[in-house]
Amino acid sequence: MSSKPLVSIVSAGLSKFGRHEEHVGRELFAQATKEAFDRCPRLDPIKDIEALFIGHMGESYEHQGHTGPTLADWTGLLPKPAIRIESACASSGSALRTGIMAILSGLHKVVIVGGVENMTHRTTAEVTEFLAMASDMAFEQFNGITFPGLYALMATAHMNKYGTTEEQMAKVAVKNHYNGSLNPKAHLQKEITLKKALESKLVAWPLKMYDCSLITDGASCLILTAPEIAKNFTDTPVHVIGSGLASDTIGLYQRETLTSLKAARVASQEAYKMANINPKDVDVAEVHDCFTIAELLAYEDLGFCSPGKGGNLIDEGITELGGNLPVNTSGGLKAKGHPVGATGTAQAYEIYLQLTGQAQKRQVNDAEIGLSHNVGGSGATASVHLYRRD
Amino acid sequence: MSAERPFTISSFYKFVTEKKLMAVQCDDCQNLLLPPKPMCTKCFSINLKWIELENTGTLLSYTVIHVAPEEFQSMVPYIVGIVEFENGLHLPGIIRDLPVEQIKIGMKLKIDFDPSTSNVWPEWNRYFFRPV
Numbered sequence: 001m002s003s004k005p006l007v008s009i010v011s012a013g014l015s016k017f018g019r020h021e022e023h024v025g026r027e028l029f030a031q032a033t034k035e036a037f038d039r040c041p042r043l044d045p046i047k048d049i050e051a052l053f054i055g056h057m058g059e060s061y062e063h064q065g066h067t068g069p070t071l072a073d074w075t076g077l078l079p080k081p082a083i084r085i086e087s088a089c090a091s092s093g094s095a096l097r098t099g100i101m102a103i104l105s106g107l108h109k110v111v112i113v114g115g116v117e118n119m120t121h122r123t124t125a126e127v128t129e130f131l132a133m134a135s136d137m138a139f140e141q142f143n144g145i146t147f148p149g150l151y152a153l154m155a156t157a158h159m160n161k162y163g164t165t166e167e168q169m170a171k172v173a174v175k176n177h178y179n180g181s182l183n184p185k186a187h188l189q190k191e192i193t194l195k196k197a198l199e200s201k202l203v204a205w206p207l208k209m210y211d212c213s214l215i216t217d218g219a220s221c222l223i224l225t226a227p228e229i230a231k232n233f234t235d236t237p238v239h240v241i242g243s244g245l246a247s248d249t250i251g252l253y254q255r256e257t258l259t260s261l262k263a264a265r266v267a268s269q270e271a272y273k274m275a276n277i278n279p280k281d282v283d284v285a286e287v288h289d290c291f292t293i294a295e296l297l298a299y300e301d302l303g304f305c306s307p308g309k310g311g312n313l314i315d316e317g318i319t320e321l322g323g324n325l326p327v328n329t330s331g332g333l334k335a336k337g338h339p340v341g342a343t344g345t346a347q348a349y350e351i352y353l354q355l356t357g358q359a360q361k362r363q364v365n366d367a368e369i370g371l372s373h374n375v376g377g378s379g380a381t382a383s384v385h386l387y388r389r390d
Numbered sequence: 391m392s393a394e395r396p397f398t399i400s401s402f403y404k405f406v407t408e409k410k411l412m413a414v415q416c417d418d419c420q421n422l423l424l425p426p427k428p429m430c431t432k433c434f435s436i437n438l439k440w441i442e443l444e445n446t447g448t449l450l451s452y453t454v455i456h457v458a459p460e461e462f463q464s465m466v467p468y469i470v471g472i473v474e475f476e477n478g479l480h481l482p483g484i485i486r487d488l489p490v491e492q493i494k495i496g497m498k499l500k501i502d503f504d505p506s507t508s509n510v511w512p513e514w515n516r517y518f519f520r521p522v
Contacts, residue, residue, distance in 0.1 A: 152453035
């Protein structure tokens with residue numbers, strides 16, 4: 001591969017995802033950093049780490065803002081600069097991008113990027129309302145359109161234009177629950193049947209309960225370095241070789257199309273160009289399956305298939321664990337869980353495990369190139385990153 | 391008109407009170423803005439004017455909300471859709487007076503206005519869609 005590393009991941013950590021009644025977010029983030037520090041014994045956190053960039057969606061969940069210094073304190077990293085990055089559910093994908101920029105600028109040589117959200121102590125109604133803040137207040141929220149509702153509008157349009165079926169969407173859920181059953185850190189570690197998915201309670205037709213991701217508590221982090229010093233810290237770095245970030249209208253209704261996320265297409269094109277690779281080079285991907293339709297849209301927006309053919313990819317088993325292009329080996333947002341601010345770097349964590357051969361029962365054989373795709377709101381932000389093993 | 395009606399979302403909803411669907415047009419490049427914006431986002435001009443749109447449009451997509459935010463829970467299940475008006479301008483909204491089994495992407499809907507206001511901030515008048 002001719003691609004040049006932008007930065008290198010020398011370690012990564014993830015708290016257990018799930019319902020953590022006795023923890024607040026900062027404690028979960030400390031669990032994630034502890035794992036990252038333990039995995040990298042040659043790193044001296046106090047001496048080596050120069051800054052923290054933290055994805056965190058909202059203070060509403062915990063009534064806690066000013067997340068950057070709070071997490072620097074709980075991880076023993078005061079007085080290093082620590083900044084919160086907010087792009088709704090793409091917050092830590094954006095934090096990763098920010099960390100890359102900090103290293104490429106030459107300002108820092110080693111940084112932590114990560115994310116956290118602590119959500120399950122709130123009622124579903126409260127979380128629904130907090131998540132809706134990432135949509136257009138004046139026209140979407142004002143008309144009672146929920147987040148599942150926005151993705152349902154995309155699903156209905158996709159079904160109408162391309163003939164995508166509720167069964168194809170349900171198959172995404174079945175696949176990701178199976179993968180989650182192999183991940184000891186997933187929120188839900190149980191398989192489901194197609195029948196169970198299809199017969200689950202309606203949330204926003206055509207989306208049912210099993211088409212929706214989980215409300216979860218969790219934290220994730222990566223330790224990034226300049227590539228030339230990566231080997232000081234580990235013999236097995238994973239290189240970030242492409243980074244794409246793009247924006248779109250806050251309101252879904254204002255988009256050119258309802259069947260594709262332009263921000264994801266633009267971000268992926270930027271990342272592929274930077275890495276000098278094509279979609280067919282990708283061996284394993286973690287995509288933003290906040291709803292099952294979102295995974296099918298991701299297949300198309302990332303160039304894994306042509307527009308409208310996402311359903312075929314799932315029908316043919318290509319994205320299953322044993323398929324040609326396994327997607328969401330972690331269980332995805334669907335089964336691993338979706339603590340919104342933590343999701344982007346949690347996706348990168350799974351790719352890090354896959355490319356360093358640490359994914360245990362869900363290991364993809366000989367994975368060399370990985371991709372992560374993190375979406376904020378109904379597509380107003382998208383971040384795409386490409387990774388290569390050393 | 392711009393003196394009394396600045397090019398704001400709040401003005402859009404004041405027009406809703408008057409049962410008018412209004413968008414903003416740039417006098418310099420003719421670009422149309424819905425929602426209204428204080429500056430043309432194509433040519434950056436502030437030479438803007440209000441224009442009234444036809445009240446009928448085409449349904450682009452819809453869903454039936456079963457799990458709703460607190461303010462809307464008494465209406466469950468309710469239909470919301472995105473309607474395309476002339477010149478490719480879109481608005482989302484609640485669709486009333488239409489049985490779910492009769493709904494179809496591509497059907498004509500018209501915007502209608504409800505004298506009731508939102509009972510929480512922002513206290514704007516409501517619009518909705520109904521069959522033609």
